[in-house]
Amino acid sequence: MPLTSLSSSSANGFPDPDGRDLWFAMLGPLEMEVAGERVPVPGIRARSLLVSLLVQRNQVVRLDRLIESIWEAPPATAVAQVRNLVAELRKSLQTARGREVLETSPGGYRLVVADAEVDATQAEHCLLEGAAAAAEGDHHLALDRFSGSLALWRGEPLGDITPALARAWRPRFTELRRRAVLGLSRARLSLGMYEEAVTELLDAVVELPFDEELRLLLVSALHRGGRTTAALEACRETRRYFLEHLGTDPGPALRDLEVQILRGDALP
Structure with missing residues (x-):
């Protein structure tokens, strides 16, 4: 919701x-x-x-x-x-x-x-504006709006409340931040700001290590920024991490992206 x-x-x-x-x-x-x-x-x-x-x-x-x-x-x-x-x-x-x-x-x-x-609603308002700007191809405005959404964050959401209440509501706030990070990173990639996108995504992957979408975007950012060796290592590290902690491979999208990089295909 x-x-x-x-x-x-x-x-x-x-x-x-x-x-x-x-x-x-x-x-x-x-x-x-x-x-x-x-x-x-x-x-x-x-x-x-x-x-x-x-x-x-x-x-x-x-x-x-x-x-x-x-x-x-x-x-x-x-x-x-x-x-x-x-x-x-x-x-x-x-x-x-x-x-x-x-x-x-x-x-x-x-x-x-x-x-x-309410800061959370203001953050989502910025996020929705950023998504609309990105859909229209205005990546500078998207960058500004997604940055504005993330700027409202000051730490772990819903701090200092009962565990039951935190369990009930914190995932929705985590998803709000995740969507803003993804939007901001994609805007940066569209504007050629590869290193900035990599930095943001590395931090996000530490927070959400099992999020395949974030990891795929990190691999793409590394490759598009000229760091192909690091991109391929990120693919291998993702596979190792999932096998070690989940006992399974990531989804097929990671393998498809790895093949595209090895073939030298241009990434979208």
């Missing part, structure tokens, strides 16, 4: 940061700003509550689902504790120019937040 589908709101562009009422950052350690001031969210339970509301923003999140996101074995006082956490969060949000940001609804709560006020 794309992150944009997690919200019913939409935005035509994003305002200047100085004019934002609210800013929520999940692409790294969780951060919240209200009326331009950083507001701490202390405690793993408070952060988990806020993340649960953010990833399902503008939707009513049932009280029982919030409890599940905070405790694997909820205590008898879970309902009261969640209500206390909500009250503290609501108090922190009160300075947002009189807006009612955190609403109580039958059976749960709803966080009313615009797309422009």
